[in-house]
Amino acid sequence: MQTIEILGNNDTRSGFGAGLLEAGKQNNNIVALCADLTGSLKMDGFKKEFPNRFYQMGIAEANMMGVAAGLATGGKIPFTGTFANFSTGRVYDQIRQSIAYSGKNVKICASHAGVTLGEDGATHQILEDLGLMKMLPGMVVINPCDYNQTKAATIAIANHDGPCYLRFGRPKVAIFTKPDQVFEIGKAVTIYEGTDVSIFCTGHLVWKSIQAAQALAEKGISAEVINIHTIKPLDDQAILNSARKTKCVVTAEEHMINGGLGDSICQLLARNLPTPVEMVGVNDTFGESGTPDQLMAKYHLDVVDVVAAVEKAMTRK
Template sequence: MKGIRAEMKLAPNLFKNPELKATRAGFGSAMTALGESDENVVALCADLSGSLKLGDFISKWPDRFFQSGVAEQNMVNMAVGLALSGKIPFATSFGVFMPMRTLDQIRISVCYNNANVKLAASHTGITVGPDGATHQVLEDIAVMRVLPKMKVIVPADAIETEKATISAAKIDGPVYLRFGRQNAPVYTTKDTPFEIGKINKLRDGKDVAIVACGVMVYISLLAAEELSKNGIEASVLNCHTIKPIDTEALIKAAKECGAVVTAEEHQKSGGLGSAVAEVLVESENVPMKIIGIEDRFGESGESDELMEKYGLTSTNIVKAVKNVLKRK
């Protein structure tokens, strides 16, 4: 495993049939752990508690779970009321319904109040699959990261989801957590470091820095393996926290590699790539390429078919790297 940094403690079977699990699975186990450790943690859901893996939490602490029905606006503001009373509420739904339907509530009541509300959205991105465009939120990172006081975290696998959820409960103020529906490789371990706002550099390479979040991190590692066969060594940065973004690590990577490619399961506009570009445009003038959805809605199909069709593949990352290197 050339270039993989030992201190990241990634799974030894990283490239050999890693376990598959949806990132949201880590959310359910984290909520159970938080339920045990802090009686102020409460959960809310808008008729999707099974999808959010809250079953264990609900059966253990039924009085700390608030089923708010198909009424997301009310759910978010109930969470605000709970937070302003000292609770640590996790409001949960699909990303298309929360945050997308509830932007006003999140802007004024969550963020302007600096309420200690955690928003946990599952079924984000194109990997939602057969449900089609209505259910494939591709704009949430952009919308959430422009809100003052909001933090935005996109975990890379189920284990990182668990850490991100527990870390979110431990800091004061609004946090948006973004999970996926579909099974994805689990390749970090309990020993892999995780700190909100700190990029994890998973692979060392001097030629190009690939910065990714969510399911695109693993795909970036696959791309780096492929590039290595062509004599191109890529650094791979897991930028799980989109806001506050790790400016220092990004500038360092841009300086060392001289070229940057970003990859996200989200619109190209306003997401991870934009956040990275905002940092680099003010410091390191390096060629850059953003991989994401090209200003369009998704459609029905299987996850892998959609990832292929919309260009979220290791092949496409390899191509983007080769192009960006020509501009060096």
């Protein structure tokens, strides 16, 4: 089995910060708004380089979304930055009416998603954001897997005309995608080709799924691992082609099972290619305080959970 080289270790939010700075250099219309979390969102680089294009919005996320809609109306490309919880659930109606329904070119950039936010606990650990955002007509929803991919995704959404939701996280995780990659919105990335099972994964679960595939290989199971960085629009063909080949599926995400990536994949398969599916995700519960590693283990989002899901899915073929 091919080894995946680890290029480093960093948080995906730093990839966002680097991507925002790069995108800002490419396009003078890009502006950034932050609700009192500039350091946490790694937006300091953009703020320092482009002080006149950075808007400190204070702890007022609803206003931030409306102001972003107004800036977009005036021809700017606004990137909003705050935690995922405050980027979605807290401001859902503002996004729905002033951004999504109004078709505004706003990039909603959301850090500290999922349980890997850690010790702050469930108030901040949103696990529903992908579902909330994917339900909005016209909204692009992206959850990249590492620093390099988050940087590339940030640059890519700047060049996409329309509202986007970009989700990333707090902890330092392995960097294993290329630094010079071109990010194609809606295009799945095959990491391992396999024949026994398809693992469709997103965000922090991509690295977990790679490790799971390596463990499965030692047991003689050939797992196909496909990184679905774009939850919407979904790469239907990549998913159907893989499921047709392997005949069983595992989905893996740091998100509620209800409304997440697995939910989208189940809809696709049920309509087009009924296939056994096992889902790795959070099952209708809130998170809690703990270290990211402890929480990923407790909420069954770890390598062993992907392995177990694969073994169960294979018995259902």
